[in-house]
Amino acid sequence: MTDIAKTIDAANAETVRRIMSAEPVLIDVIPARDALPNLGERTILHSGPPIGWDRMCGPMRGAVTGIAVFEGWAKDLVEAEAMAERGAFTFEPNHHHDCVGPMTGMTTRGQMLLVVENRSFGNRAYCAINEGLGKVMRFGGNDAEVLDRIRWLTTSLGPALGVALREMGGIPLKPLVARGLGMGDEMHQRNLACSSLLLRLLAPALARTATDTAGLAKNLGFIAANDQFFLNIAMAMGKAMTDPARGIAGSSIVTAMCRNGTDFGIRVSGTGDRWFTAPVEMPKGLYFPGYSEADANPDMGDSAIVETIGLGGFAMGAAPAVVGFIGAGNASEAAVFTRAMGEICVTENPEWTIPAMDYRGVPTGIDIRLVVETGLMPTINTGIAHKKPGVGQVGAGVVRAPKGCFDKALVAFGETMGVG
């Protein structure tokens, strides 16, 4: 082995050590203005790498106008769109503010955010509360029903969750995810087990801290009706786990993958906070009745942070039932995806194992060298949004990270190592 390869291997070992030694704990739900005091008026955080209004896809534009009305910055969607056109809003990626968001990923001052603290490193990450299924802002929904739901999350469920979590002293997430992997979840397109286990942990604390049983019943009912409730928590966990692994000189490990519906972006530890982007691809999957690929927006969201830590498409072997849901083949072949992702990762996580694969750990630490060398692109399990604003989710599928990101990242990484 050459000296340079030894240097990279040592740096990569440190990167995955940091990722796997994280202790993420869901500790609170607090207003975004308290979590992110630097988040200015009329500032909108979005999913994926940086993008302006001019290049935003339809559902992201729909979400931007909706959240502007929610925040009271515009009186209606028409005014919000005009404001966006004339540059009245500041757009920044969630990833630049310790945040992540699914699909369109809107984060603004007035929302309530889930708080995940990484107790090994002291950092925190944030994500909005999952809105449920159907017509929702993360899929570009922006009508009164969508905004009223976010208001209710902000005034009712969010504060109640915050009180309950503080009373409990938080919920450690690693053991929860470990159990979920033994119960058919991959924590991206299937969060049924973790959502149920989370409610099981939360329900007694919500009851102990409730002020009225009617409000409590509504809060419990909202969580209980949403099989994807845990997704946003898994995402904040992923962000909290990967952030301390950023900026390790000589490391070729991916620390973030995300998409804004136009560009796919990755960050690599050894190249710090620089984004390497390429056009997003179109997911291959199954569509809800009445929709087809002609309606679909390309790949979107910060949710690929869960693949970055070995879950989602990387943990497909744990979730045979998700394979059919996303149209990826036979359920009995779920492990094929996990084995393939093992080819582009430097290790397996011994704390997150897949029983059906005789407790093999999930593949962890995507090495851009291995991605380029094998041509195996990271597999991401994803929801599919309608390409027009205001419609919502139309399907679910599998998408590959585009090779262009990895090619560019490898060149830049080589330069940091003095390899021209």
Add this chain to the structure above:
Amino acid sequence: MTDIAKTIDAANAETVRRIMSAEPVLIDVIPARDALPNLGERTILHSGPPIGWDRMCGPMRGAVTGIAVFEGWAKDLVEAEAMAERGAFTFEPNHHHDCVGPMTGMTTRGQMLLVVENRSFGNRAYCAINEGLGKVMRFGGNDAEVLDRIRWLTTSLGPALGVALREMGGIPLKPLVARGLGMGDEMHQRNLACSSLLLRLLAPALARTATDTAGLAKNLGFIAANDQFFLNIAMAMGKAMTDPARGIAGSSIVTAMCRNGTDFGIRVSGTGDRWFTAPVEMPKGLYFPGYSEADANPDMGDSAIVETIGLGGFAMGAAPAVVGFIGAGNASEAAVFTRAMGEICVTENPEWTIPAMDYRGVPTGIDIRLVVETGLMPTINTGIAHKKPGVGQVGAGVVRAPKGCFDKALVAFGETMGVG
């Protein structure tokens, strides 16, 4: 095919049609004295086929004396034992009274019973509420802590569950079990998914109908802390599903399997309510720290009703994580058990499928002819009790139904068909 074989096949088709067309719904929790008005004073229902005090194993004797104190029939365990010795109690199997009970399976007038109604056939089946893990009466525990817990189930949790279930209009169990099979449960030694899904359904209704939040929090906390809470519901479901399949002339399908810690008993549809018994076997499994097979009581409980409907050991392929827990080999080989049980069953249940086996239905309808012909005995996943009264659970494992039951049943079945 001979005429007699055709007759048997047709009868068996009707038997499995009745089992699989059942619509079991958890509708209520009510006092045993209301559910079973014929259940007399000093009558104790127990698990397994009929047995008297003289032949009862240690943990069942321990449970008998405990429940007699709970009911106020004896002032303490010593007096209860003396009463049992002199014949002061009437012992009958749960199965003779529309009931089932795990392990020792005590059912008496003063307890609260889960009510499962089979809406396709109108019959009901009952089971006591699961007490949780550790030192509990079903494993022969009988001290003040055990009795206080049963009192609390009777006065607090049971009534609250009854109110919530009536308010909800009941919980259909078939879809719940179908989801559980996609989440790693086999519904005998692993009920984590179904227990969590059940709480998710119950929590909002418990909140809507709660009178105080402190009591509600305690009720939610009790269910939330017990991964096996669903077992007793699965058992009542099994009884409700198999009872309408009893007494079909010419059917060689098993309608019940149960054990009292001394004898294993089976019933076969074509021979009606007659029991065919043989000595119970010793489970092979894993023991909790400090215990070994030398401490173990042989196989016990009505819980093998879940195997009778294709769950438990028959659905092992759905539950790779349970294979290690019960010491049955490699997790990746879980499907081997299900395939073997498919050899002794006449069909598969299309509503209860195993994703990892490409949605193969669980093997359903144990045919005593196939059991005797193949020599493959039904595989039962079971808890293991200490052989002395008052200790509790010491492990979990796999046990085979004894061949003697099936040999005897086949002879008797042959006689009903005019085959000497």
